[in-house]
Amino acid sequence: MIVDIKQKSRLIHQRVSVSFNYEVYFTQNLFELKNPTLAQVISADEETKPKKVVAVIDAGILKYQPELVKQLVAYTKFYGEVLAIAAEPMIISGGEAAKNDRTLVEQIQQLIETAGLCRHSYVLAIGGGAVLDLVGYAAATAHRGIRLIRVPTTVLAQNDSGVGVKNGINAFGKKNFLGTFAPPYAVINDSAFLTTLDDRDWRSGIAEAVKVALIKDANFFDFIHSHSKALGRRDMDAMQQVIYRCAQLHLEHIANSGDPFEMGSSRPLDFGHWAAHKLEHLTNYRLRHGEAVAIGIALDSTYSYLAGLLDCSEWQRILNTLSALGFTLYVPELAQKLSQQEHPDCLFRGLTEFREHLGGELTLTLLKNIGKAIEVHEVNLLLYRQAISLLQEF
Amino acid sequence: MIVDIKQKSRLIHQRVSVSFNYEVYFTQNLFELKNPTLAQVISADEETKPKKVVAVIDAGILKYQPELVKQLVAYTKFYGEVLAIAAEPMIISGGEAAKNDRTLVEQIQQLIETAGLCRHSYVLAIGGGAVLDLVGYAAATAHRGIRLIRVPTTVLAQNDSGVGVKNGINAFGKKNFLGTFAPPYAVINDSAFLTTLDDRDWRSGIAEAVKVALIKDANFFDFIHSHSKALGRRDMDAMQQVIYRCAQLHLEHIANSGDPFEMGSSRPLDFGHWAAHKLEHLTNYRLRHGEAVAIGIALDSTYSYLAGLLDCSEWQRILNTLSALGFTLYVPELAQKLSQQEHPDCLFRGLTEFREHLGGELTLTLLKNIGKAIEVHEVNLLLYRQAISLLQEF
Known part of the structure; x- marks a missing residue:
């Protein structure tokens, strides 16, 4: 039964195929109690509930929605059979500067560790592209990958980076020098966040x-x-159509590019x-x-x-x-x-x-x-x- | 042509399929000039040559093979049309302690950056399982993944971790708390290294x-x-058969487990x-x-x-x-x-x-x-x- 290595081929060819599936949702006012989207996403894993969730939030949003953390906590209480906040939400300054700070990655990894998250728990990243990239990198490397739910809050993140399969931070003066390919568990695009954006x-x-x-x-x-x-x-209807189609084209490219x-x-x-x-x-x-x-x-x-x-x-x-x-x-x-x-x-x-x-x-x-x-x-x-x-x- | 988001489904389902292919070679005296295995592995990518290679070597091996670095350099000169050493080989102390030192990961990432490696360049990791895990993590995250050629030098690494799809380091007192799933580009098992192992x-x-x-x-x-x-x-023939079959069973499991x-x-x-x-x-x-x-x-x-x-x-x-x-x-x-x-x-x-x-x-x-x-x-x-x-x- 044992292969005689002297006679047999001197190499083994390995082929590993992996499939990732995720949904990109389009909704409004995600954390209103009557909006079940997030609870449904977590419910759908068919595992023992409630599931642990840790949230990392872009400080930029809190300027316009100071009630967001309170709302999130109320939401998790309302859907308490499905999800439970496992640590105080972490607030980080968004924008590109966040991606230059390697210690932020370590802080998020530490948060995941302290909260006792496992690979079937959830990290909820709420913010612009930089915050999503940074949190995504931390989540992808802790326990070799905690499930990441992205809640992109900018046009850019909702139609582009937030729906894709990459994360990363800047290092050694180079943009995105560190990162991984790691599809999210889900993406929830909430158009209400767009009303808070400045014109730029x-x-x-x-x-x-x-x-x-x-x-x-x-x-x-x-x-x-x-x-x-x-x-x-700032016509919201036109913008929603632009975001939907742009996200769709990005997703199709990623899925079909080979x-x-x-x-x-x-x-x-x-x-x-x-x-x-x-x-x-x-x-x-x-x-x-x-x-x-x-x-x-x-x-x-x-x-x-x-x-x-x-x-x-x-x-x-x-x-x-x-x-x-x-x-x-x-x-x-x-x-x-x-x-x-x-x-x-x-x-x-x-x-x-x-x-x-x-x-x-x-x-x-x-x-x-x-x-x-x-x-x-x-x-x-x-x-x-x-x-x-x-x-x-x- | 534009989808009316109000009427259409409020979600897009995304499916991303990725295939990784790699060979696990069984050879002897990898860096002897007459052994073309490594040069062939790199040759096979059909890209412009010579390709940049950076090597990270487990200090434990150098105790028994002090000539290894010299041999490696001579090898790359001999096969200079195919590969070129892009930086002085980095020597790191092996064993589990290496995986407790996060700064080693940063040093390897820095080496990759300084040497100007791209995603189509090669990191050659030579050592026991701990060194392979650590170097693998650094290589998997630099530019979101530099090609990794593993040269496992212990029984454990040749029949188990070295042929698999994981990397990682310890953090916050937890084994393998940080890491990724990242199949190697190739694995080369050189039985000559086994003769230098201590009995344990x-x-x-x-x-x-x-x-x-x-x-x-x-x-x-x-x-x-x-x-x-x-x-x-220490019958080498028996050991080679044990390693081959063990590696084969591991590889089959990874490929077919779903x-x-x-x-x-x-x-x-x-x-x-x-x-x-x-x-x-x-x-x-x-x-x-x-x-x-x-x-x-x-x-x-x-x-x-x-x-x-x-x-x-x-x-x-x-x-x-x-x-x-x-x-x-x-x-x-x-x-x-x-x-x-x-x-x-x-x-x-x-x-x-x-x-x-x-x-x-x-x-x-x-x-x-x-x-x-x-x-x-x-x-x-x-x-x-x-x-x-x-x-x-x-």
């Missing part, structure tokens, strides 16, 4: 919708284009992002992520036009739409140190960092048409300098 | 083979039983491990992992017998085999504070910790026969106390 955060997240429309869905781009005024005056954990070099959802990531850093995060993405989209669309891929009218339509949405398409940091392409303060250094983060060959997504992406593995920096000049003039 | 480490790893035989394969148990003397006198990332509560491969983990901690790691596992197996086999699951002759056969292999089956820490079951120094507290780590309902694997496991969700502590007494007498 309301607008900022639309950039990811423009991005996914440009690479995947011309009709969706038309919708955004024709609703740019409504979106600008590479959800990004083991290859292709990553079309990062259209416009090489420059965006670098600009966030170069502006010391004066630009919010979506604002930087809007510039990145404008830059790579302009480059696509200059490279002869995208026709002039479509290029102009893209810039006009971004502009109508209220995005600024030029910052001086685009043009600094351009002759020293590997200088840390030069935008082009972002290409190297992007390649390094994705791994393998440089793979940039550009546009062939609105709704149709194309990949290239080489870039012409002279054309990029022209593109930057065009943005400055625009 | 040579023996220790056999405990995992006994474990997997007991729950999966009676014939394999017979093989171990009939070769216990040969194994004791739950490779342990999202449920069942974990048969942890037979004997609830007590083993606790005993390692209670003895301040005086017991090595395999030695603790041998006691855990003896304890849960005895309990299986007392609970009427396992017949007397099979029970005795198990204890005699473990004993013939040279394992001690009793330590005083088994019997301390037994009347205070939740006391941190009481063995029975290990049941709570085990449940908490796995999550969900307590799920213990016991034996129905040699080669046939059974799961229970409740235990009788009085029977466990009897089992401990029986081990003391044995």
Whole structure:
């Protein structure tokens, strides 16, 4: 019965297949007692109840909803047969700065440990993308993975990062240097949180919708284009449609790309992002992520036009739409140190960092048409300098 | 074209499927120039060469193979078209203590960053299980996952942890509290390393083979039983067969269990491990992992017998085999504070910790026969106390 290793093959091939399933809910006023969504999500695990829950909340929300913690506690009492708060909710300052602080990850891991959570317990992360990324990283590594329920509170988080399979923090001066691929247990998008956003955060997240429309869905781009005024005056109905469709396109891409954990070099959802990531850093995060993405989209669309891929009218339509949405398409940091392409303060250094983060060959997504992406593995920096000049003039 | 969120379903169901493939190689003298295994593994990725490699080496090996670093460097020069060392190899003290030092993880992440590794580069981890777990955790989180090639150098690592899909470190006084599920890129088992092990480490790893035989394969148990003397006198041929079959059974279980990332509560491969983990901690790691596992197996086999699951002759056969292999089956820490079951120094507290780590309902694997496991969700502590007494007498 024992294999004779001398005679048999000297290797064993292993194939491990894993399936992750999760729902993305769209609701309103999640913590009102009459809203059963959260309780139903936890109920559905068919395990012994009540389940332990630990909540981590973005301080930014509490400014506008100071009653949130009280509401959450009341909610868990009301649905006490299903869930039980296992520790005082932890409040953390949101925004990108949170992702620079490694000790926050340790504090959340410590909270999970002290509260005695197990792998079948729940971490409830309520906040913007940075808080979700940070809490997600802590939850994914404690006990090799506590169930994470994300409650994204910004446009950006609801239509993009909050529905995806990644988490992470910044380290050694590099964005998202540490993190894992870890699908959430569930995502609950509550549109009521959007009313509390300031205008910049309301607008900022639309950039990811423009991005996914440009690479995947011309009709969706038309919708955004024709609703740019409504979106600008904070029309909630238009925004909900933008968020739903954007989330759907992201989810479809992750499910069907064949590479959800990004083991290859292709990553079309990062259209416009090489420059965006670098600009966030170069502006010391004066630009919010979506604002930087809007510039990145404008830059790579302009480059696509200059490279002869995208026709002039479509290029102009893209810039006009971004502009109508209220995005600024030029910052001086685009043009600094351009002759020293590997200088840390030069935008082009972002290409190297992007390649390094994705791994393998440089793979940039550009546009062939609105709704149709194309990949290239080489870039012409002279054309990029022209593109930057065009943005400055625009 | 836009979905009207008011009318359509209020949720999107997401399913993400991921497949991981890796080979486990069995070879000898990996870093001899004429051994192409490692170069072939890296060659096979079909990407632009040479690929960057960073090596982390268990200091324990260098005591017996002081030339290893030199050999590795010579190897990478010889196969320079395929791979290039991107930083001086990092040497770390192995053994369980390494897993208690969180700063080591940060040092490895820093090394990966400084060397400019991308997600398609390689981290080569050479050492015992603790070093592989620690390096694996650092590699899995840097850039959300650098390719990891494990070179396990102990029996335990070659037949068990080194071929699996987990990594981790200890934190907050809990074993493997932090970690991820992250299949390696490849595993290379080099039997030459086994000749350098001390007798305790040579023996220790056999405990995992006994474990997997007991729950999966009676014939394999017979093989171990009939070769216990040969194994004791360090017969390499017998050991290679034990390692191959044990690795194979582990790999089959991971691939076919339906739950490779342990999202449920069942974990048969942890037979004997609830007590083993606790005993390692209670003895301040005086017991090595395999030695603790041998006691855990003896304890849960005895309990299986007392609970009427396992017949007397099979029970005795198990204890005699473990004993013939040279394992001690009793330590005083088994019997301390037994009347205070939740006391941190009481063995029975290990049941709570085990449940908490796995999550969900307590799920213990016991034996129905040699080669046939059974799961229970409740235990009788009085029977466990009897089992401990029986081990003391044995």
